[in-house]
Every structure is written in C-alpha cells, then in structure tokens.
Amino acid sequence: MNRYIDKFTEEEILKVIKAYLVDGLSHRKIQSQILGLPAPDNGGGYVVMNILHYFNIKGDKKGILTSQNINNLIKNATGNYCMGLKKIKAYFLEETKAENIIKGLNTDNIINTEITTLTKQRVGQYKLREYILDIYEHKCALCDIDKDDLLVCSHIVPWRTDEKNRLNPKNAICLCAQHDRLFDRGYFSLDENYNIKYGVKADYKIINLLKHRNFRKPIENLPDKQLLKVHFDSYCK
Known part of the structure; x- marks a missing residue:
C-alpha cells in the first residue's frame, strides 16, 4: 500500500496525474505547484513520484496524453x-460538463460515475472561477487588484444554498479577497444599477x-439583478 494515497483528496491526486500525463511537468514542479509541498533540488518530488508509481505511471508516460488517445x-x-486513466477521463468529462453548464449548453449526454461527487463539485468550482476571472479580465470588480491568487469567484447566492445556480456565471462576481469577505458577510451588495448598497452592519469605516468604489462590468454575463436582490434581502438587512 502506498503511504501517500490516503493523505490527499481524490481531486489532488487526479491533478497530480493530469499534470504529469497531460502537462508533462516534473515531479518537483507538481509537488510544489499542485500539492503545495517543499520540493528541494535534492530529493524534491519524492511524494509525487510515489503517488504516480502507485498508478504504475513512470518516466515513459510523462506527457503521454498529448500524443495518444486516452480511450x-x-x-x-x-x-x-487503468483505474487512474479512467478517473482522468472522468475528470476531463466533468470539466466539459462544467464548461457546458457555464455556457448554457445541454449536458444530458454526459454521464460520469468514476469520480466522487465532491471531486465533481471541485472541478465545477475551478472551471467557473477560471471563466469568471477571464470575463472580469483578471481584476477585482471594485478595485485594481489583479493578482490571481488574491482574486475570488464570489457567489452572489452561496454555493451551499442554491444548487440550481452553482455554475451560473450570472451568480458570480470577481472580487479581491477583502471585498469578497465584505460581500459574503453582508456588509454590502449591489443594487439594480450595480451601485454599492450597504448592509445594516456597515459602519462609517x-x-x-x-464609498469611492465603482462596479467594473464584466465582458459578458452581468450579475443577475434578481440574485443580487436575494443576496441583499438575505444577508444585508
């Protein structure tokens, strides 16, 4: 039994496999970029190597999915x-499904049982965040913060409370971490003209x-005004 398999989520393990089979990244890069673990020049990447070896993925398979069909x-x-490849195929299918939902396309023909519900949700969250950052041109809608690691795909009506709108791009706004926190906690919302509307908790500070912040509209898919009203009524009053 590989001692590292149970230490990471299915999503993390699949990201490791994908980074090796598709992107052709080194063990060290995957360990630092995907798992967020130290990967020194001497001996770095040992954890990733062991995860890949559990799936019998060795050096001859690096980047193999760029030239060979997964089926x-x-x-x-x-x-x-074989199990690892099937899960990666399922991961790809879930990415396609999430992209189709975001674009408003039909997903009835995409049936996926190889990966867990939690992994499917994580894939959907990642694809929505990727899309939202793109349409807001990788900048907070209320300030000039433009560093991806400081930007949040902020749901208007939270993911946990509205399954129907989880991947609706009109239910999300690109905000920096500070503005996301204030929005999420009901200190402010946006009105029907996308002006800032303060919640009852908002003091003078x-x-x-x-007060000098203006909403920067996305390239497409403006926030849904009805969902903004729900946000204000539910979290700001």
Whole structure:
C-alpha cells in the first residue's frame, strides 16, 4: 500500500496525474505547484513520484496524453494504471460538463460515475472561477487588484444554498479577497444599477472604505439583478 494515497483528496491526486500525463511537468514542479509541498533540488518530488508509481505511471508516460488517445490507452491498460486513466477521463468529462453548464449548453449526454461527487463539485468550482476571472479580465470588480491568487469567484447566492445556480456565471462576481469577505458577510451588495448598497452592519469605516468604489462590468454575463436582490434581502438587512 502506498503511504501517500490516503493523505490527499481524490481531486489532488487526479491533478497530480493530469499534470504529469497531460502537462508533462516534473515531479518537483507538481509537488510544489499542485500539492503545495517543499520540493528541494535534492530529493524534491519524492511524494509525487510515489503517488504516480502507485498508478504504475513512470518516466515513459510523462506527457503521454498529448500524443495518444486516452480511450486507446485505457483499452490496453491494466490494474491501477487503468483505474487512474479512467478517473482522468472522468475528470476531463466533468470539466466539459462544467464548461457546458457555464455556457448554457445541454449536458444530458454526459454521464460520469468514476469520480466522487465532491471531486465533481471541485472541478465545477475551478472551471467557473477560471471563466469568471477571464470575463472580469483578471481584476477585482471594485478595485485594481489583479493578482490571481488574491482574486475570488464570489457567489452572489452561496454555493451551499442554491444548487440550481452553482455554475451560473450570472451568480458570480470577481472580487479581491477583502471585498469578497465584505460581500459574503453582508456588509454590502449591489443594487439594480450595480451601485454599492450597504448592509445594516456597515459602519462609517466600511462606508469610507467602499464609498469611492465603482462596479467594473464584466465582458459578458452581468450579475443577475434578481440574485443580487436575494443576496441583499438575505444577508444585508
């Protein structure tokens, strides 16, 4: 039994496999960029190497999915390698499904049982965040913060409370971490003209912080005004 498999989520493990089979990244880069673990020049990447070896993925398979069809590989694979490929295929299918939902396309023909519901949700969250950052041109809608690691795909009506609108791009706004926190906690919302509308908790400090801020509209899919009303009525009053 590989001692690292149970230490990471299914999503993290699949990201490791994908980074190796598709992107052709080194063990060290995957360990630092995907798992967020130290990967020194001497001996770095050991954790990733062990995860990949559990699925019988070694050096000859680095970047293999850039040149070979995954369905053909699955036909000829056995054991844990076959299982890993099937899960990666399921990961790809879930990415496609999420992209189709975001674009308003039909997803009835995409049936996926190889990965867990939690992993599917994580894939959907990632694809929505990717899309939202793109349409807001990788900048907070209320300030000039433009560093991706400081930007949040902020749901208007929270993910946990409205399954129907989870991947609705009109239910999300690109905000920096500070503005996302204030929005999420009901210190402010946006009115029907996308002007800042303060919640009852907003004191003069919060108002002074936000009073000169103007909403920067996305390239497409403006926030849904009805969902903004729900947000204000539910979290700001």
